[in-house]
Amino acid sequence: MTRILVIEDERQVRDVLKQILEKAGYAVDTSEDGRKGLEHFRKNPADMVITDILMPDKDGLETIEELVGLNPGLPIIAISGGGPGEKAQFALDVAKMCGAVRVLAKPFSRKEILETVGDLFREIQ
Secondary structure, eight states, X not given: OOEEEEEOSOHHHHHHHHHHHHHTTOEEEEESSHHHHHHHHHHSOOSEEEEESSOSXXXXXXXXXXXXXXXXXXXXXXXXXXXXXXXXXHHXXXXXXXXXXXXXXXXXXXXXXXXXXHHHHHHHO
16 A cells, blocks of 8 residues: 655644545555654655644754655655745745645645645556
């Protein structure tokens, strides 16, 4: 079964993503910040990571860079609500420069996340 690690500091967002992805047939692990997410990934590598950008302790940009260092081919989706307009887009653009393969601005729909995950898995197969 395909395993996805969701790293998100907002419990509600983390829980909703887990529920959506599990209903779609994915195995999902979660962590509430980048530091814990990296620890989890080292012990239980995932096939894909979805990470928030703005988080306490270790932000998503640092997390993405470390994940790419651990597994250069790892598909990573960065998500962020990072503030209004240009500020949010800037955070997503930087995430792509750090190694995220796809980016999504919050709020996104169930359909958007499932299409993004599905498309990305099809591309890497």
